Amino acid sequence: MKENVKIYLRAAIVLSSIGAVSAGVIGAVNLITKDRIAQNEVNATNKALADIYENASFVEDSEFEKQEGVQMDNFKVNLLSRYEAKKEEELLGFVYKTSGKNSYGEIVMLVGINEQGIGRISFVSDTQTYGSTLEDEYLYKYNNNKRELDDVSCGATYGAKLVKDMAKAAENDYLSRKEGK
Amino acid sequence: MKDLAYREEARARHKESFLAPIIKANPLFVMLLGTCPALAVTKSLEAAIGMGILFTFVLTCSNVLVSSLRKIIPSEVTTPSYIVIIATFVTLVKLLTNAFMPELYATLGVFLSLLVVNCIVLGRSEAFASKNTIFDSFLDGIGNGIGFTWAISLMAIIREILGTGMMTFGKIxxxxxxxxxxxxxxxxxSNEIIYDYSISLFQTPVGAFLVFGAILAVIAAIGNLKAKKAKYKQKEGNK
Amino acid sequence: MSYLVAFLLAIISSTLIDNVVLSRFYGICSFIGVGNKTKSSIGMGLAVTFVTVFATIICWPIYNFLLIPAEIPYMDTVVFILVIASLVQIVGYFIKKKSPSLYKTLGIYLPLITTNCAVLGVVQGNTDSGLDFGMSVANALGTSIGFFIVIFLFACIRERLEGYKVPKALKGVPIALFVAGLMAMAFLGLQGVAG
Structure with a gap:
């Protein structure tokens, strides 16, 4: 009986000390990498911005208020922020940062909008199923063939609906602001 | 004299633990372990190499640690201890990859976390590192890592060429x-297609199964041929 | 779209359209290993369903109400795998006590489940994608049912294959992988259903 207790005690001590050490190590590495990961997210947004309007400068609209849960045709989407894109003092258009979820995951993307309507679209992050054709096929076709969003088809129909909803939410906001002004 | 023989033996053992998993006991092609990441991340060569390097790192580290703790960990709690050790290294790899190579992190996604339940990593801890010296376990980790990396790289090359028609570098x-x-x-x-003989099916999961099956069939065919030759030679010898 | 419809749709889509074995390769190890006998494939399928759903029900609150408030979401993988490993132990113990006959069918597969990617993959995927509780459970249920269906069909096909003459080099695993590839092709056709 006494032997048993000893064995269990030893097992418990070893296991919990391994756990404690591993938690400590992970915590320490997290401290080192935390800032870089946050910086990477900013970089990803900047890269996506540059993808929408090349060589433009972007100013975040500080008056823009975050809108959450905007009900669209199929999904509820969020409008996170808005940027003004300028090239040598000339206003090229606006870029909306939007996010939305479907049952496969979450998409954060940027939509360029100007007088001509919805422009280029670029993903900041996409946690849709691995191997989803959304970015490679859908966005590529849309951005390169300059078609209407509704005309582009791809295998990932469920994700494409989400992208459409997000882009349209941004367009609606843009139009209502234009009328307001 | 005895010392020399012992050293010889140790050297042979080191060599065996390093070389065996590269070809003879390849974890993927011969042992059929770790098939889940092998099929999932072989859409592009870069992703496969990235996965291979991270896999080698996790396996070697966990092998060394398990081996150095093999006398301390009581036999009742071996599996939970190994799982915690492996999960720790996987989390470290996740954080570091996310910080320094965000593109690779985004490409591998959940399959990076799934290294925790990779049969090779846990299998080597249980079957090898828990019974062998630290140096042997280290060599075993590196050997298995190289064996796995070249195996998935081969699959990735085939799938990328057949599926996309090109080899892309610098994306990840x-x-x-x-x-x-x-x-x-x-x-x-101007991105106009001049000619295109690629079969996009090979980028889909279907292609992964077919390529893996074909490689295993080729390996089996080579094995059969060798066995036949050996038999023939034996017959000749008997005459 | 009401929540119930979304819930059911999520189950169907992760069962058929986005089948885990054939599109994300979860649990492919046990798929190849166990999937040559119909009887054992049923046992494995049931055990995976059981553990995946329970692991999701336990891990989702832990992640959202414990790890996030404590600001240590990066500890997720370690916590999840510990929960799954202990869950497998507890479930095994419980089934052994309550229903020895069920234990006979499930028992030997339970230890294999800890290292089945499907369980950790679903739990981790749910939290990575930020799904809510209902959707996570729907995803877990759909995924594991999908695993069950595919591993069962696969076992049926492989049992039949045994009687046929197969080229020598293709015997065993290679032909099984080709079968899996053809099944994946068939399931690709279901992608249009989501429409």
Missing amino acids: FTFIPLIKLPILKMVDA
Whole structure:
């Protein structure tokens, strides 16, 4: 009986000390990498911005208020922020940062909008199923063939609906602001 | 004299633990372990190499740690201890990859976390590192890592060429310039297709199964041929 | 779209359209290993369903109400795998006590489940994608049912294959992988259903 207790005690001590050490190590590495990961997210947004309007400068609209849960045709989407894109003092258009979820995951993307309507679209992050054709096929076709969003088809129909909803939410906001002004 | 023989033996053992998993006991092609990441991340060569390097790192580290703790961990709690050790290294790898190579992190996604339940990593801890010296376990980790990496790289090369028609470099490893080597597909400067013989099916999961099956069949065929030759030789010898 | 419809749709889509074995390769190890006998494939399928759903029900609150408030979401993988490993132990113990006959069918597969990617993959995927509780459970249920269906069909096909003459080099695993590839092709056709 006494032997048993000893064995269990030893097992418990070893296991919990391994756990404690591993938690400590992970915590320490997290401290080192935390800032870089946050910086990477900013970089990803900047890269996506540059993808929408090349060589433009972007100013975040500080008056823009975050809108959450905007009900669209199929999904509820969020409008996170808005940027003004300028090239040598000339206003090229606006870029909306939007996010939305479907049952496969979450998409954060940027939509360029100007007088001509919805422009280029670029993903900041996409946690849709691995191997989803959304970015490679859908966005590529849309951005390169300059078609209407509704005309582009791809295998990932469920994700494409989400992208459409997000882009349209941004367009609606843009139009209502234009009328307001 | 005895010392010399012992040293010889140790050297042979080191060599065996390093070389065996590369070809003879390849974890993927011979042991059929770790098939889940092998099928999932072989859409492009870069992703496969990235996965291979991270896999080698996790396996070697966990092997060394398990081996150095093999006399301390009581036999009742071996599996939970190993799982915690492996999960720790996987989390470290996740954090570091996310910080320093975000493109690779985004490409591998959940399959990085799934290294925790990779049969090879846990299997080597239980079957090898828990019974062998630290140095042997280290060599075993590196050997298995190399064996796994070249195996998935081979699959990735086949799938990338057949599926996309090109070899793309620099998309995930952003520190090298973006190069697209046209092989089965050729595009001119304005992205107009000149010729395209690629079969996009090989980029889908279907292609993963077919390529893996075909490679295993080739390996089996080579094995059969060798066995036949050996038999023939034996017959000749008997005459 | 009401929540119930979304819930059911999520189950169907992760069962058929986005089948885990054939599109994300979860649990492919046990798929190849166990999937040559119909009887054992049923046992494995049931055990995976059981553990995946329970692991999701336990891990989702832990992640959202414990790890996030404590600002240590990066500890997720370690916590999840510990929960799954202990869950497998507890479930095994419980089934052994309550229903020895069920234990006979499930028992030997339970230890294999800890290292089945499907369980950790679903739990981790749910939290990575930020799904809510209902959707996570729907995803877990759909995924594991999908695993069950595919591993069962696969076992049926392989049992039949045994009687046929197969080229020598293709015997065993290679032909099984080709079968899996053809099944994946068939399931690709279901992608249009989501429409």
